[in-house]
Amino acid sequence: MIAPSRWRTIAVLLSVIFGLLFSLPNVLPQKTLDSLPGFVPKQRLNLGLDLQGGSYLLLEVDTNALRVEKLTNLVEDVRTTLREEKIDFTDLGQVGGAVSVRITDPAQLTAATNLLRRSVGAPLAGSTTGRDVTINTSDDQRIGLVFSEQALVAESGKAVEQSIEIIRRRIDELGTKEPDIRRQGIDRIVVQAPGESDPEKLKDIIGQTAKLTFQMVDDSVTPEEAAAGRIPPGSQVLPSEEGGALLVKKRALVTGEMLTDASQAFDSQTGEAIVNFRFNGQGARRFGDATAQNLGKRFAIVLDNRVISAPVIQSAITGGSGQISGNFTPESANNLAILLRAGALPAPLSVEQQQTVGAELGADAVQAGKISTAVGFMAILVFMLLSYGFLFGGISVIALLVNGLLIVATLSVTQATLTLPGIAGLILTLAVAVDANVLIYERMRDEFRAGRPVLSAMDAGFSRAMTTIIDANVTTILAALIMFQFGSGPVRGFAWTLSIGVLTSVFSAVVVTQFLLSIWFRRVRPKTLPIV
Known part of the structure; x- marks a missing residue:
């Protein structure tokens, strides 16, 4: 089992190349990254709310x-x-x-x-x-x-x-x-x-219902009669951006669900900000039929139960497109276009709670995460070197570095969001990865002390420790999957990082360690284990 093989060599080399290639964008300046050729990966880790504010x-x-x-x-x-x-x-x-x-x-x-x-x-x-x-x-x-x-x-x-x-x-x-x-x-x-x-700004964009409808104006009664409460069945009074209120038919001719596009523009004659829109095929037909049947009458453009414009139909509008004007600023016209493109909310939203995390607080969290990761890594490094010497301890540390590269590269490729709990999952993964090395090395010690040759003891160390390693990691990944399925944002971030780390740690602790030990054994042909 410890003997070198082609598949193990290829797997280790490809994993190292993958880790270096996809982790590198996270340490390069943005200017340097932009100057690299297009085929070079440029995905970086996405930092969560608690890390970047x-x-x-x-x-x-x-x-x-x-x-x-x-x-x-x-x-x-x-x-x-x-x-x-x-x-x-x-x-x-x-x-x-x-x-x-x-x-x-x-x-x-x-x-x-x-x-x-x-x-x-x-x-x-x-x-x-x-x-x-x-x-x-x-x-x-x-x-x-x-x-x-x-x-x-x-x-x-x-x-x-x-x-x-x-x-x-x-x-x-x-x-x-x-x-x-x-x-x-x-x-x-x-x-x-x-x-x-x-x-x-976030509340203004996502809190508006943005329900757009086109409804006919009801001129069957005078404004005074409507104000007095004599409203015909099937009609309603809505406030108007132009002042006062307007009586309109409740039945919508066309709704915003039939829009295919909306964009901010400027009127060529007045220079005021407007919103251009376009209907789909069904909306274009309904809008064309409605305008053809109501020439000389007014129709209301209603946004969230407020009339923003009520033009007179001069001719049939059959092109399936039009424009909305209503004393917009360029910013408000652009926001309205965003809302119309995204679609109307099916029901109003109310804000129950809001928080703002400053960029400085996020930077402090990132720094704290870096320090804790470095301290954890150094503690593991010292422990492994003191317990198993510079050779075996150093090999386990190299495998640990490969593990870290693979985790960062995988998070960058999948564009997963890294949060502070995710950093905790990363640190826990490093400890779990070293735990597998400890199991393997301790089993090698026992087998060599029982009288086995070096090669046989090393093989037995890997083969007999695998059952425990697999059992420990399977239970860990099952717990992580349950947390990911039923947990909230921070818990899911922890579970996702932990799940990736479990898979990469098994690979690095077993395959990478085996590969490095096989190279050492083939060159040195030792008569005893350095860790006994």
């Missing part, structure tokens, strides 16, 4: 607002469905978390109930026949519609997951590298943005 936000998804919005949409769906089939109704509205409507003609009650059961709502997830809306009738010709609790819970969970993805896209647009965004509990989201020192 940044912003921390704890957000809560307002699932109650989501339920209210779903009920509002259900009211409009019922109104549209019954009107299209010319079924007379009254008293349509929300009552105690449900939607209620009274059918005027008793003879149409059964037809209306069957129509709503077919047309309103959507299939329930995980069910082949059920729907997310339950419909019941009462004696006074009234139909009640309510969302099932299963559908509401599923919708809330979907909203949280969708919010995480939208937040990630918005932060990516800011250029923040390796943000850590994860769900906490039922309806909370933790956001860690390393390198982003302004939490207010």
Whole structure:
């Protein structure tokens, strides 16, 4: 087993080259790194929030607002469905978390109930026949519609997951590298943005719902009548950026979900900042049809329930693109474009907690991590040299250095985020790696003292210690995997570094040590072990 082999030589040489090549960018100045050829690896370790500073936000998804919005949409769906089939109704509205409507003609009650059961709502997830809306009738010709609790819970969970993805896209647009965004509990989201020192800017970008809709202005009543409360069914009053309020239809012609692109630009005539947008095929058709059917009328561009512009439709807009203006600054127009590109949040977010970690504190943590790693390495070096001499102790230290190179290179290649707990995992890995060398050397001592020749004792030392080494490392990596699966950010960073370290330490403590000892034995042909 100790005899040199081709595969062991190739494996050790490739691992050393890999470790040096991918660890080198972490010690080179940025200017030197930029001047290197394109094929040279340039990935560096990504430092976490606690090491380079940044912003921390704890957000809560307002699932109650989501339920209210779903009920509002259900009211409009019922109104549209019954009107299209010319079924007379009254008293349509929300009552105690449900939607209620009274059918005027008793003879149409059964037809209306069957129509709503077919047309309103959507299939329930995980069910082949059920729907997310339950419909019941009462004696006074009234139909009640309510969302099932299963559908509401599923919708809330979907909203949280969708919010995480939208937040990630918005932060990516800011250029923040390796943000850590994860769900906490039922309806909370933790956001860690390393390198982003302004939490207010972060809140402005990710906290806006950015729900964009295009709705027709309702001119059937005068502004005075609308202000007096005489609002037609199917319409609502929204505040306007141009001052006052505006009466608009609740039904949206086109929504922001149909946008494919948005960008900040400047109006060629006025020079003011604007936002250009473009619809997908479905949005372009709907927008073109709506503008063709409403020539001379106004439509409202609504962002988060506030009218930012209400132009008159002069001609059909069939190109699928347009622009939004509204007293924007270049920065606010660019922020709006970022929000529209990333998509609208399915529900409002509220900030429950925010923290800022300064770059100086992160630099202190990095320095402390370097010192602790150096102290740990020196302690291991002294212990191994005193216990096993300069030859065997030195070989174990060389294997340990290869192990460190492999860990840093792997973290750089995978672009994993290194945190302060991750540094703790790195130090623990160094101790575990040396533990394997101690087991191997002590077994060699026992076998040589029992009368075995040097080569036989060295072979037995590796072969008989492997069971213990594998058992110890398998249990460690299983514990690390459990921590990674169920832990939060810092715990996951510790578990990820520890998992990588377990794999590289077994390789370095066994394969690299075997390779170096085989070279020594082949050249020296010793009659005794230096560690006895």
